[in-house]
């Protein structure tokens with residue numbers, strides 16, 4: 001096990017800069033998730049850590065050792081690929097034992113390592129099968145088993161759940177997290193799915209376009225997003241964002257572009273006269289109050305109801321615990337909890 | 353009786369209608385119908401000449417004189433014919449050495465072309481040149497390269513001071529054997545290289561990456577990932593390559609005509625030599641038929657080599 005450091009890491013493919021200066025510190029034993037939209041450079045960053053891509057600039061350290069010029073086979077890293085990359089001509093047992101076989105380990109040594117790993121993952125009865133004879137979820141487990149057998153410094157996962165169906169994805173999420181708690185090996189996990197990130201990570205690194213937008217614990221990102229991108233990316237349903245300014249008559253109020261007044265907490269950091277974005281998560285909007293909202297769609301899920309409505313000209317998503325008897329097209333009155341409101345500068349996108 | 357005679361013209365029309373109707377509904381009937389053109393084609397252009405060749409081998413037909421059935425006389429004669437046995441040796445030697453060289457060099461080239469080198473597409477196109485140039489044309493080029501006086505190879509070696517006199521490429525039996533093998537290898541490499549390259553490209557890059565992370569050196573990756581995954585394609589490609597080489601004719605015919613003193617006569621060229629210029633059609637045909645067991649052996653070998661490996665099979669059990 002080891003810590004991992006990215007120090008001003010850069011990567012270009014030809015003239016095309018993909019990673020534009022990334023600094024991350026990952027503690028020994030931490031479970032870190034890189035999350036961001038497709039094409040933002042998450043996989044590239046992970047592959048640079050694995051040694052599969054050349055590092056164009058900066059330094060990557062595993063433990064105290066700079067690994068820029070260390071070939072993948074000497075980095076002591078195990079990776080679970082998105083397509084699992086199981087060796088099709090080897091049985092499950094041979095797949096898991098491949099790294100040991102290469103080292104010339106004895107049969108008994110291989111057995112003592114493969115067996116417990118297979119047991120942890122529930123693969124014991126599949127050891128003689130070939131990858132083609134396995135389901136997607138089983139292949140995924142074999143890929144993880146291959147990584148576990150290695151007992152590496154760092155585990156890497158590149159969107160390991162994206163080829164699984166929704167139900168399996170949820171259960172594998174729990175299983176991977178459980179596995180990490182058991183093995184406590186430093187783990188770097190890439191996904192584009194913010195729910196995966198929120199539910200599994202000790203620490204989330206939000207990336208966009210080759211840059212880091214914010215690093216923090218899941219709830220930290222949820223409660224205090226640094227900018228509009230993180231605010232919109234983390235959380236489902238997404239945060240509502242209304243454009244407007246402070247009320248010139250009463251700077252304790254926010255007025256949307258179409259003249260709807262919204263409450264702000266005392267001591268907010270908005271500056272009068274600049275364009276602002278008023279962010280409110282769906283659960284910060286409550287039934288009853290002074291803000292009129294037209295109901296467009298109601299989606300009851302049992303425990304709560306998700307309502308798509310319109311305040312002024314802006315679409316707003318709310319989540320209510322109460323059961324509603326209104327119909328689409330009707331108006332209801334809502335209030336917004338001022339303490340849960342986020343203010344952003346509309347020009348720079350930065351949180352105020 | 354009246355009942356059986358009762359439905360006269362209407363019934364026949366109905367039965368004809370129902371014949372086509374039934375045909376159009378019948379899987380097997382339609383299948384046969386659709387296969388008919390191909391079957392006729394194969395019968396005319398494949399089975400008939402093959403059958404005729406086999407039959408001629410049992411006759412003493414000469415050009416311009418229809419022969420009679422002589423049983424195994426041609427084969428008995430060939431069995432005692434030193435030149436025939438020499439041609440069998442030559443063919444096996446030629447096929448074995450050329451195939452091994454084509455495989456080794458072709459695989460090596462395919463692996464190089466599969467790397468990320470500059471001008472990759474250009475090289476991939478260039479590599480095909482020996483294959484697209486007509487055999488006779490390239491054979492003529494080799495004829496000049498191997499010329500006893502004007503050979504460019506001899507000239508270069510003489511300029512470099514390695515040798516004093518031109519090499520007699522096609523005049524000496526063993527020189528000639530290796531010269532025609534070299535020409536055949538040059539022509540055959542593109543087929544092997546391009547086919548194996550296609551095979552290499554079906555191996556996902558992530559397997560190599562996974563193996564590299566598992567600690568494999570590049571030799572171990574080749575030995576334990578590339579080679580096993582490539583075996584099915586190697587089996588197909590090498591079967592074809594062996595068949596092509598075994599039945600080679602044009603190259604020898606242009607370069608040496610089987611000389612010197614039959615040292616490069618292959619079974620195919622000897623068969624032609626005896627049958628057409630020599631006029632002994634029956635004997636030529638017998639030589640050609642004698643190639644069949646060898647070819648069958650090659651095909652059977654590849655059939656078993658090609659059988660789906662366990663790991664290629666799908667299914668759940």
Ligand SMILES: Nc1ncnc2c1ncn2[C@@H]1O[C@H](COP(=O)(O)OP(=O)(O)O)[C@@H](O)[C@H]1O
Nearest residue numbers: 013016018036037038039040041042043044045
């Ligand atoms: N081998 C490559 N050559 C050129 N561009 C690449 C290569 N690999 C990735 N890219 C580019 O780098 C960017 C980031 O890719 P990637 O790291 O795969 O994104 P993500 O995993 O976040 O979806 C994309 O714009 C992609 O097109």
Ligand SMILES: [Mg+2]
Nearest residue numbers: 042043044159
């Ligand atoms: Mg990716």
